[in-house]
Amino acid sequence: MSIRIAIVGYGNLGKGVECAIKQNPDTELYAVFSRRAPETVKTLTGAKVYLLDDIINHKDNIDTVIICGGSATDLPTQTPELAKHFNVIDSFDTHAKIPEHFSNVDAAAKQGGNTAMISVGWDPGMFSLNRLYAEAILPDGKDYTFWGKGVSQGHSDAVRRIEGVLDARQYTIPVDEAVDRVRKGENPELSTRDKHIRECFVVAEDGADKERIENEIKTMPNYFADYNTIVHFISAEEMKRDHSGIPHGGMVLRSGKTGLQCEHTHIIEYKLKLDSNPEFTSSVFVAYARAVYRMNRHGNIGCKTVFDIPPAYLSPKSAEELRAHLL
Amino acid sequence: MSIRIAIVGYGNLGKGVECAIKQNPDTELYAVFSRRAPETVKTLTGAKVYLLDDIINHKDNIDTVIICGGSATDLPTQTPELAKHFNVIDSFDTHAKIPEHFSNVDAAAKQGGNTAMISVGWDPGMFSLNRLYAEAILPDGKDYTFWGKGVSQGHSDAVRRIEGVLDARQYTIPVDEAVDRVRKGENPELSTRDKHIRECFVVAEDGADKERIENEIKTMPNYFADYNTIVHFISAEEMKRDHSGIPHGGMVLRSGKTGLQCEHTHIIEYKLKLDSNPEFTSSVFVAYARAVYRMNRHGNIGCKTVFDIPPAYLSPKSAEELRAHLL
Numbered sequence: 001m002s003i004r005i006a007i008v009g010y011g012n013l014g015k016g017v018e019c020a021i022k023q024n025p026d027t028e029l030y031a032v033f034s035r036r037a038p039e040t041v042k043t044l045t046g047a048k049v050y051l052l053d054d055i056i057n058h059k060d061n062i063d064t065v066i067i068c069g070g071s072a073t074d075l076p077t078q079t080p081e082l083a084k085h086f087n088v089i090d091s092f093d094t095h096a097k098i099p100e101h102f103s104n105v106d107a108a109a110k111q112g113g114n115t116a117m118i119s120v121g122w123d124p125g126m127f128s129l130n131r132l133y134a135e136a137i138l139p140d141g142k143d144y145t146f147w148g149k150g151v152s153q154g155h156s157d158a159v160r161r162i163e164g165v166l167d168a169r170q171y172t173i174p175v176d177e178a179v180d181r182v183r184k185g186e187n188p189e190l191s192t193r194d195k196h197i198r199e200c201f202v203v204a205e206d207g208a209d210k211e212r213i214e215n216e217i218k219t220m221p222n223y224f225a226d227y228n229t230i231v232h233f234i235s236a237e238e239m240k241r242d243h244s245g246i247p248h249g250g251m252v253l254r255s256g257k258t259g260l261q262c263e264h265t266h267i268i269e270y271k272l273k274l275d276s277n278p279e280f281t282s283s284v285f286v287a288y289a290r291a292v293y294r295m296n297r298h299g300n301i302g303c304k305t306v307f308d309i310p311p312a313y314l315s316p317k318s319a320e321e322l323r324a325h326l327l
Numbered sequence: 328m329s330i331r332i333a334i335v336g337y338g339n340l341g342k343g344v345e346c347a348i349k350q351n352p353d354t355e356l357y358a359v360f361s362r363r364a365p366e367t368v369k370t371l372t373g374a375k376v377y378l379l380d381d382i383i384n385h386k387d388n389i390d391t392v393i394i395c396g397g398s399a400t401d402l403p404t405q406t407p408e409l410a411k412h413f414n415v416i417d418s419f420d421t422h423a424k425i426p427e428h429f430s431n432v433d434a435a436a437k438q439g440g441n442t443a444m445i446s447v448g449w450d451p452g453m454f455s456l457n458r459l460y461a462e463a464i465l466p467d468g469k470d471y472t473f474w475g476k477g478v479s480q481g482h483s484d485a486v487r488r489i490e491g492v493l494d495a496r497q498y499t500i501p502v503d504e505a506v507d508r509v510r511k512g513e514n515p516e517l518s519t520r521d522k523h524i525r526e527c528f529v530v531a532e533d534g535a536d537k538e539r540i541e542n543e544i545k546t547m548p549n550y551f552a553d554y555n556t557i558v559h560f561i562s563a564e565e566m567k568r569d570h571s572g573i574p575h576g577g578m579v580l581r582s583g584k585t586g587l588q589c590e591h592t593h594i595i596e597y598k599l600k601l602d603s604n605p606e607f608t609s610s611v612f613v614a615y616a617r618a619v620y621r622m623n624r625h626g627n628i629g630c631k632t633v634f635d636i637p638p639a640y641l642s643p644k645s646a647e648e649l650r651a652h653l654l
Binding site: 020022023024044045095098099119124126128129130132133136137138139140183256258259263264265266267268269271272273275276279280282284287290305306307308309311312314315319322323326327 | 349463510602641647649
C-alpha cells in the first residue's frame with residue numbers, strides 16, 4: 001500500500017511535490033488543499049483540489065501532509081494546527097524562531113499522536129545535516145556555508161519595491177576566491193562582503209532615474225549595503241528570456257585538523273547545483289514524507305528535524321537491499 | 328561521565344583513534360588491547376596496553392570497543408566475538424561479505440544485549456550515507472563514486488610483490504574529464520578505465536629490469552590491467568621524502584532529474600580531501616562510538632550500519648543546541 005500524501009498550498013513548492021510524488025512509486029498524491037476556491041486551482045497532473053478548511057474530513061485518507069506555505073505567516077499557525085490531526089512536514093526557515101516553532105509543533109503532534117517534521121529542505125535541511133556530520137567528525141575545525149549561484153526571492157522582492165522598478169531578479173553568488181581559500185584549508189575569517197556577491201537584473205520604467213535606482217539598491221540596509229552589488233538594467237524581454245528559471249545551490253564546507261600535533265588537514269564539502277530550487281526542496285520533502293510515515297508507524301511521535309531521522313527511513317529500499325547495494 | 332573507549336589493534340587506525348579521542352572531551356581512552364606483548368607496544372599518548380586475550384576482564388570499564396583490525400582475517404572473527412560482550416564498531420569493507428558479517432555480528436550483539444556497528448569509516452561509511460540520501464532525494468538519477476587522489480595500500484602491496492621491487496606507492500586518481508562530465512549532468516556511461524588513473528612510484532633493486540617491472544605492473548589482472556597506469560622509478564630517498572603520507576579522498580556524485588517532463592537537472596556532490604586516510608577514518612569511528620553508546624543506552628541493540636543511526640546521536644551537543652545552531 002502506498003503512502004498517501006496531501007499537499008497544503010499550491011505554489012511552486014506544492015507543484016514540485018506533485019511532480020516528485022510521480023517519481024516515487026511507493027507514494028501517491030491524495031489531493032491538494034488550498035485556501036483558494038478549488039474550482040479556480042488547476043493542477044499539473046489533474047490531482048483533486050479541496051478547500052483547506054475541509055481537510056479534517058479527509059483524515060482517514062491521508063498518511064502525511066506536506067505543508068507548502070511560507071515561514072513568515074503560514075507555517076507558524078498551519079503546522080501546529082495540522083499536526084494535531086496529521087503527520088506533517090514543513091520547510092520553516094526563520095532560523096531565530098525555530099525553537100519556538102519546534103515547541104508548538106511538538107506539543108500539537110504529541111497531543112494527536114502524530115509525527116511532525118519542521119525545517120525540511122536543503123537549507124535548513126540537507127545543509128544542516130552536513131554541518132552536523134562534518135562537525136561531529138572533525139570537532140577541531142570550522143565550517144562555511146556558501147549559497148548560490150541562485151535566485152533569492154527575498155532580495156528580488158526588495159528590489160521590486162523600489163520606485164521605478166517594474167521587475168527584478170537577484171542572484172546570490174559565492175566569491176570564488178573565498179571558496180578557494182576554504183578548500184585549501186586556510187580557515188580564513190570571512191566577512192559578509194568576502195563571501196557573497198549580489199547581482200541584480202532590473203527592468204526599469206521608461207524614463208526612470210536609473211542612477212537613483214542603482215544607488216537605492218546598493219545602499220539598502222541588511223539586503224545589499226554589506227555586499228558588493230552589481231546592477232544591470234535590462235528589457236522586459238531579456239528578463240523573460242534569460243531569467244525565468246529558479247536555479248540555486250551552494251555548498252557546506254568544513255575544514256578540520258587531526259593528528260597528535262593537529263598536523264593533518266581534512267576538507268569535507270557538500271555541494272548542490274540545482275536547476276530548480278522549489279523542485280529540489282520538494283524532492284527532499286517527499287523522501288522525508290516517507291520517513292515521517294514510518295516513524296509514526298513505529299510509534300515515534302512528536303516533532304522531529306532532519307537530525308532525528310535514521311537515514312534508512314528515507315529510502316524505499318529494505319535494510320537488506322541498502323546494506324547489499326549502497327553500503 | 329565520559330564515554331570510555333577501548334581500542335583493539337594498534338596500527339595506523341588504532342593510533343588515529345587514540346588521537347581523535349583527545350579531540351572529543353566527552354570521550355576517554357580506557358586502554359589499547361593488542362595481540363602483541365603489551366610491554367612491546369609504545370602508545371603515542373602513554374595509554375595503557377593490555378593483552379587482547381584479557382579484554383573480558385575489563386568489561387566493566389569499557390563503554391565501546393573500536394576494532395581497528397583488517398577486513399580479510401581479523402574482523403570476521405573479532406567483531407562477532409567481541410560483540411557478545413561489548414558495544415563494538417568496525418570498518419569491515421569487503422562489500423560482497425557485508426550481509427554475512429552483518430548477520431554474524433547481529434546475532435552476537437543481540438545475545439549479549441549489546442549494540443554493534445559494522446562498516447564505519449568513509450567508504451563504506453560517509454560515502455554510503457551520501458549515496459543513500461542522494462538516491463532517496465533524486466530517485467530518477469544515477470550516482471558515481473570517484474576515489475582519490477590517494478594512496479591505495481592494496482595496490483601498493485601488489486607492486487611490492489613483483490620481483491626486483493624494493494618499495495612502491497600507488498595513487499588512485501580520478502580522471503578529471505569524467506568528473507567534469509558528471510558535474511555537467513551528462514549522466515555518462517563510464518568504464519573502469521574512464522574513471523580512474525593509477526600512478527605508481529617504484530624503487531627498484533640495483534640492476535633490476537625496469538622494463539619488465541613496468542610491464543608486469545601494467546598487465547596485472549584486476550589491479551592494473553583495466554586502467555591507464557603510469558609508472559615512475561624513483562630512489563629510496565625520493566620515496567621517503569615525497570611519498571610518506573597517506574592522503575586520500577574522493578567524491579560521491581548524483582545527477583538526477585525533476586519536473587513534470589523531467590526538464591530540470593540537479594547535481595549533489597559530497598567530496599573529501601584527506602591528508603591522512605587512517606586519521607579521518609578514526610575520526611568517523613569516534614563520532615559513531617558516541618552514537619553506539621547512546622543507541623545502547625536507549626535499548627537499541629543488535630547490529631547497525633550508518634544507515635540506522637539518527638544523525639543527532641553523533642554529536643556531543645544537545646538536541647536543543649543542534650536545532651538552535653546547526654539547523
